[in-house]
Structure formats: C-alpha cells, structure tokens
Amino acid sequence: MTLVLQQLIIGLTNGMVFALIALGYTMVYGILELINFAHGDLFMLASFVALTLVGMLSIADLHGGALFGALLLVVAACALFSGGLNWTVDRVVYRRLRSAPKLAPLVSAIGVSFIFQNLGLFWGGLSMDVMGGGVAAAAPKAFPDLLPSDNLLGEGSALRITMKDVVVVLSSLAVMAGLFLLVRFTKLGKAMRATAQNPTAARLMGIDVDAVIGWTFAIGGALAGFAAVIYGLYINTIHYQMGYQNGLYAFTAAVLGGIGNIPGAVLGGLVIGVVRAFSDQAIGAEWQPAVLFSMLIVILVFRPQGLLGSTMREKV
C-alpha cells in the first residue's frame, strides 16, 4: 500500500511537469492544428538557460529568502526566454505558412526541433565551470539540488513526501490556475478561445488573429520555461536530448486529455505521470518508452478525441 501511494506521489509530481509542457502543445494545436514538434526542445533549451543562470549567479550557495528570490528570478528569466523564443519562431517560421498545406508547418516544426537540439548540444559544449555541469558536450549535466529533500512526514516514515514535491506541485498548480483565469476571464483569453473556435469569424469580429496566435506561442513557451526550471530542480539532471522524449510524453498527455482542451492537458499530464511511475515500478524503466508510446497508439486508435474532448469531424 505504501508502495502504491509512493508511486502515486512520484507520478503526480512528475505529471505536473508533463502537464505544463502539454499545455503548450494543446494551446497551439487548439488554434493552428499544428503539432509543435519543437516544443519539447524549447523546454530543453530553457533548462539549459536555467542551469547557466544557476551557475553564473552561484545560486547553489544561497539559502532561505535569497534562494527563493533568486529562483523566482530564474523562473522569470526562463519563462521570458522560452516564451520569447517560441513567439519569434512563430513570427519567423510558422506565420508565413498559414495558408500552406498542413504538412508544411509540421515539417518546419520538426526542422526547428532539430535546430534546437543541436543548439542544446553546443550549449553543453560551452565552458562548464560557469554552469556547473558535466564534462563532454553531449553528457548529461547535473542540475544542483537546491530544494530541501527531507521527508516532511518525519525520517521514520515509510512514505516519503519532501519539500521538493510540495514546491513542485503547488507552484505548478498556481501557474495552471493563472493560465485558467487568463483564458477564462481576460480579453486576450476570450480572443484565444474565439480564434480556436473559428479563425475566420474571429478575424471578422476584429480580432487580430496573428497577434493572438503569437500570444498563444508566447504563453505556451513561457509555461515550458517554467516547467524546465521545475524539471531541473526536481530531476536534477538535464540533457540535450531530453526534450524529444519528454515532449512526446507531454504530447501523449495532451492527446489523452483531448487535444485543444486545457483542463484535459492537465489531467492527461497527471495520468501519464502516474502510468509512467507504475510502469517503471511493475514492468521496469527500460520498457517505459514502449509502454507510453503503445498507450499513445491505443488512445489515438480507439479514442482520438481523448478523455475530455468531444468528437470532431475532419473538415472537408
């Protein structure tokens, strides 16, 4: 029983990260019907920004309030970086392809993803003394363990809930709540929902659709930036290829929840996190990609609209 509970905690905490990345996928897909392949790699690049900042500001030496403030600074910088980068990519690459066949932006996104991955490799080749990472360019980099990982239930307890888990879960929930409020109650959110529903009609109503799409990319990117910091603090290792797999898991989460559906993405992320934790426990971590990708195939075949999505027919 303790084991199950423990895996549940691990899964839910990990799931928060997937949910945050999945939101970026689902928002962009909801509006453009584009699988933004580069999103996972954007997350990876943001984690390198986070590691670089942590190294340059010597955050590992800080404690208490100073540490908290510095981490907030890192989060803000990463969110700004990846939001800005995502916005720029949309502006430079995808916006030109709005009227092209749907294959064009998808292939471009794959291209951008590879450019990002290569940049991540080069980033790892920079002087590691500043960043406090590994040695070789392609090697995984150690992200300093900044959050306290004492067991909150006392050292004697079999179940382990650490301050780290609590920080990850609560901060993610806060960010998601913020996103929800933004989409639900602001003018921009209303414009986003309108654009997702019908871009042409939205444009006729005076909505600057391109600007709204740009904002969507920026917000989705910023969420990935936040997720990158959380991931670094929680997993403590980053790698230039981690964007691909985590991105695909997150996309699976988005599809599972019903693509284009914001609460669905969060739910899907949590489910993916929990499934991953239990499959690692029961089947073995080496089978993890096989389990999750088989799950992706099964969902797409039997319930392509996801858990919360409604059936939609392909437009002619």
Place this chain on the structure above:
Amino acid sequence: MDWRSLARRFLGFESVALAFLLLYPLAPFLDWMLESQQLPVRLDRQLVTIFIFAILALGLNLQVGTAGLLQLGIAAFFAIGAYTAGVLTVEKYPFQLGFWGALLFGPLVAGLAGAALGAPTLRLRGDYLALVTLGFGEVVRVVLINLESITDGPRGLNPIPAPWLPEWLVSTEIDPTGRRQVLVMYYLTLWILVALVVAFRTLERTRLGRSFVALREDELVSACMGLNPTRTKLIAFAVGAAIAGLAGVLYATNLTTTAEPNTYDFNYSIMVLCCLIIGGLGSLRGALLGSLVLIGFDNVISPLLTRLIQGEPKPGEVQSVFTTFSNWRWIIFGLALVLMMRFRPNGLWPASRSHPEPRA
C-alpha cells in the same frame, strides 16, 4: 526549349543508371586518390550506402509522397527488415537461409508489419497517423533493445553472411582485399534500385498508381468516385513498408551486422523524410537526388570538412564540439527543412506532371 527540359531530356533515369554502371571502375582510382591524401572516406562503400538509402527513400516516398500518408517511423520497418535478415542468416538461429532467403522474407515480414499497423490506424487524420507511426517506431526500437535474448541487444545480430556467390568469383585467393565483395554489393544494390525506379514509373501510369495520387489530393472526392480509400491506403502503406524492409536486408548485409537498435531511431526516420523533402515529395528523381545530397553530405563531405578544419587527428586529443563538422548536421538539416518548406515546398527536383500537396 529552356534548360530544364534540356536537362530532363539528357538526365533520364536510364542515363543516370548507365553512368553509375560505368562509374564503378573509377571508384578504386578515386579511393586511391582520397587515401593518398589520408582522408577518412571510402567512396565505393559510400555509394552502396547511398543506393540502399535511396531504396529506403523510395519506400517512404510511396507512403508520404505518392499516397500522402505522413509516416514518421520508417526506421521501424527498416529495422524489421534488417533484423529479419539477422534472424534468418546468423549462426545463432537454425534457419540460416542465407542472403537470398533473407531478401525474400525481409520485405515480406516488414510488409506484414506495415499492414498490421496500417489496418487499424490508416483511417486516422494525417497528423494523428504521423504520431502513431512515430510511436510505433519508438516501440520497435525499445523492444529490440530490451529483448536482448533474441536480438543480442546493443551488439546487434552478426555476422550476417555476404550474398552467396560462386567461389571463382569472390574466393579470398583472387580477392584478398574484399573489393570484389564490395563490387557485388554495388551492382546488386544499384540494380535493385534501378528495378524499383522502373517499377514505380510504371506504377504512376496504372490504375492503382493513379488512385494513390487521387486519394492524396482529395480523399472525399476519390471515395465518391468509387475508390476504396482504406484498401488503397493499406496497399501503399504495406508496399512502402516492404520496400523499407528490403532496404533493411541490404543494409544489414552490407554492414554484416544489424547494428545496434538505436541506429533505427526517430532521427533516422527524419533523415529519410528530410531527403524526400529536399528532393521533392512524390518525385522519384527527387528521392534519388535527396539521398545523394544527404548521405553524400553526411558520409563524404562532412568527414572531409572536419578533417580540413581540425587537421590530422592526434591520439588522445579531444576536439572541441564545434570544430567537428558532423555536430552541425542537425542544424543544417533542420534549416534545410525550414527553408525548403518556406521557399521551395515542392523540393529541388519536383515531379514534372503534378505538384503534390499532401495534407497533414
């Protein structure tokens, strides 16, 4: 007559195939020149690699280019072909059918796998199909890694025997350097490639070939005209997978090993797609040109440039990540994809008659 039609007239497949047929005797000379410069490239072996890759690209072209089914996991079928060849020929297993048996069964198994995956999934919308195939590719790779008792895990199945040929042709006494063995692979892969190109050109004019294109251009209309979309798609998908399996058999035979499962990863699938997009989706000659450009870049130009930048390798010296040219390859391929989509979506050498617009 502009230069395009002139080029078309003189650059037919026949003349290109003939050129390659006659080119081979030059390869030892070119290799000798490269070797005398101490350069790390063997040209004749690279040409075999390019032909095999072109066969794989033709298989993917049938799926993505001709039939408009966005497939992101072609490496899986390539791997299935390679591992079928491994299981059927290596000493570890009782089959030992040799190369020619593998050449028969490799495509068959890969084609069946394609049909099995395609049957439930081909009715999905384009981008969902892309994800399913991507997921399938990853599942196959992970299974190959983890079923170590069957696949020998990271070591790969080996040694895979060379095609059986009469002793007088390839015995080690006559051919101590193994160059004749390379020659055999060269002509074998070249002729399979030529045969496939001829078959595909014929296919373009048949009812089936036209129904692939019709389906790609508008599924609803072609269904209204009496085509059976599911069956037609399934044929394209399974045949494309079988050709990828054929390429896999040749690949493993050429390497004499199935290589490690991680060879057949997502990046490999994207490499093949990349070469179609550079050459021109749906265009046979584009697929050939793309393979030449991509593999030529990867296996010939990139090592040569690295040597040029870094100079002679010294033992124990660690080179910076930036001066090894192959480390730039994904930036270059990625940029190529983005720029092609923006400025030349039909590729460098598109098909002359129709401009494919596969819908994702």
